[in-house]
Amino acid sequence: MSPFLAQLAELCRTERTRAKWVIVPTHTLGHTLGERLALGENGWANLRFTTPLDLALPMAAPFLVRRGVDPAPDGIGPALIMRLLLELPSAGPTYFRGLADQPQMAEALWTTLAELRMAGITATALPRAAFANASKHAELRALLASYEEHLAARGLADRALVYHEARLHPDLCPIQPTDLHVELPTIIWSPLERRLLDALPGARVVPRALDLPGLDVPRRMTSLAAPIAAVAPAPASNAERLALLMSPEGAPGSDETLTMFSAGGREAEIEEVFRRIARAGGPLDEVEIACPMPEQAALVWEKAQRHEWPVTIGPGIPAALTRPGRALLAFCEWVAGGLAASRLRRMLQSGDVRLDADGLSAGQAARLLSRARATWGRQTYAAALGQLAESLRVRAADPEQPDEARARLGERAEQAERFLRWVTELLGLVPEPSPAPLWQWLDGAIAFVKTFARKASELDGEATVALTEALADLRALGDLVRPASDALALIRGRLDGLTVGGDRARPGHLHVTTLADAGYAGRARTFVIALEEGGVFPALVEDPVLLDAERKTIDPDLRTSEDRVGEALYRIVSRLAALGGQVCLSYSGRDLRQARATFPSWVLLQAVRVLKPEGGWTYDRLVEELGEPVSAVPAEPSQALSDAGWWLAGLRRADASALPAVREGFPALAQGAAAEAARNSDEFTPYDGLVPGAGPRLDPRVSGATVSPTSLEDLAKCPFRYFLQRGLGLDAVDDAEPNPDVWLDPMIRGSIMHDLYATIMRALRDRGETPNPARHGPRLRELGLEALAAHRTLVPPPSDGVYEREERELLNDLALFLKFEAEDHGQRKPLGFEVAFGGATEGEALGRREPITIDLGDGRSFRLRGRIDRLDQLADGSYEVVDYKTGRAFLPGGLDATFAGGRQLQHALYALAAVKLLRETDPEARVVGSYYFPTTRGRRERQVRPASTQAEATVVLRDLLDLLAAGTFVHTPNQDADCRFCEFSRACGPRAADRAKRKIDRAENATLEAYRKLNAHD
């Protein structure tokens, strides 16, 4: 038992009924000490643990209340300072103001200002002589004065004012002249707290504390901590010899109470601590884990969650690790990233947001977003989801669809509408336009945390309250108008350092605390982790606001950088000295996050000297002494805490002979191994895409389904992808970030250009006019600008610069198109534009609602639907179906190919369709198909395919559909050509094309014969 606790126990025995006040820095600590005493041999009565503020409040409050003064809210400091700094007269001196809107600057200024206040320093008392820089002094003084005026004007009292007022009313002190009071030893109070404590009535008891040989007493301890009665250490075990850390001497014991180890990483270190706890057995509430930094406690908490061990965390868990915290950060990221759909999708997939949309799961919502092809910007969601719902409704109403599919489509349409309502509500939280008063941003963030963030535990509930309160504190800045980036930085900044779930050591729970508070719970076993060089004590860095020299002149009781280090050293050594029981010290030799080596702290070197004083220790010898660093994988399976640990430990000795047993135990793994072996073989197997059962269902000759030329070309490009998309109905997850240099993707651009070509050319055809750039150019340009503006309302461009560049390029291409049309006039007469068959005809005389039946010449046929970009009559009376290509001059399989293994079918299929459409007016119609590239990048390329290809096309189509009928959904062997822009590449892996090539080349794979024949059609 520590000398102080023994002293308290003695007081409780000798002064049984007298009021005994114990002054502690926190209630948690008081509660912990009281509990330890109660659990000891003696009970206690009338022992009152209290903080200085507990004493000051009843002395000050009646007078403050009478004057109409209320307590100032706790968390408002940094926000208020930011505001006061921004509002200082612009004509005044400036020093910090340039950085005023940086949350870290506001935080640093507030910390220093609060320190000055608790040292009793007012604006008028801030000496000019302390500052080398006059502007700095003047601005800091003005800021302090502004803060004082703010408190006075609003009738608020901060802690400093409470202490000032309390000292005026000693008669109201809760401690009576007949009471005893004693301070927790070695606590360095603030000057105002010290003054109050020095003026307390009652009998002061000098606290006892261990004398720590070789350790310098910090400078401020003599003026701000209670004087102590030093007790010489008399260690009875090696763990207790830690009191000699600074001056190892005397003979160590032969006990095992002080041990040490090193680990290969933090995860491994914590895992080893857990393994040692499990191995030793005994209740968890006999164990404490102490970490130098509070964030390391969060790692222990995560590990305890994984192993489902009950745990209390003294410093709490960062709010940013809870679901509401993570959700709020993701929300900020989404807004900062231009409301990109990809980020919203990730937010949904994280499981951190709640989707209150009638049975629609977050996963379904993410898929809807992907299917809707939403991009970024506020408008994209209504446009994309609205269009998706509309198209699903149209398909659900299609009588050609089976009932089951219609019901499914109808349900999906409703889901899209419900999801759109949810997104609209979410977007309502984001102020518009962006530079908006901060209160709008804060209200939006608070509403998001309350309504949209998921809460799945008590800790999440606590985080919700903490976050909403922390954000509400910022309302002092409410009417400031800031751009989105500043507002979001401020909101994110509120999460910094915000913790939840902090708790004292409780029965039945493992306790995790900081090294500065280690040992107060009096647990029998203590693990002190993360003892790395540079990670245990604060760095010797001066305060960014007040330099050491300035501090010393302003008030010697203000803490300098040297004081900070010296006080931390004293505190940590005194806590190590107080541990007793069994102590295990450890460090991690590698920082895996930063991929760098780390080294043991000086604390470990001293500890080994305590254990073996005569060793002549160096760091190298210490590392040797600690031996092989432990790994996250236990040395023996029996030491494992989880299934994964057991398996990994077993792998140290296992060889291939263990595989059958593993596969027997895990049939899914056996199945995976069988699948991989099949894919690696030369056989074409079901694991490579052989699905005979799907053939008849997907073959349009059998099912009667209507197909488009594009879907047939897709089948030829990669049968496997065709099966994923059209057989299984899968969509690839589109999680690509929007490209900040691109607005229109090639498909959208192509679609806009096609519409504009049709609009202008229909108008000229209907008026019988000849294309004339001078006459028709302005109208086409006007149409182009209108189309871009309309698209801009749906999908905002990433920047004005990108918009202007793409607008310029598109208008150039339109002008070029008209020029080419004027030059070609006389050689061709346009008859139809966007001539549809099997869909809405848009008033085109040649179009028809019904699909066209393509006769394959073997007694079988299928139904084709499509839209011919343009149908021209040539000077010799024949016809040409033209397919516009708005990109560079490129066709799958090459410009010179005719069919490219089925990848180029459109020219032949549209020509076949055009013959049927023209038959009523011209029974002898001869039609050729062509691809036309009328843009700058396309260099006016025109690729015409002769009419003879239409007869050959039926052979290609038969081979293609036979492939389908056989259920031969092989991966494409042409990775370079077909996989480059494929969104399913993650489903195939890197070797799919090579494996497919090997299987296709093998003649014994009879089911692939159709594919071999198809590929032979150049």
Ligand code: SF4
């Ligand atoms: S990545 Fe290649 S093999 Fe895989 S589905 Fe796409 S195109 Fe086919």
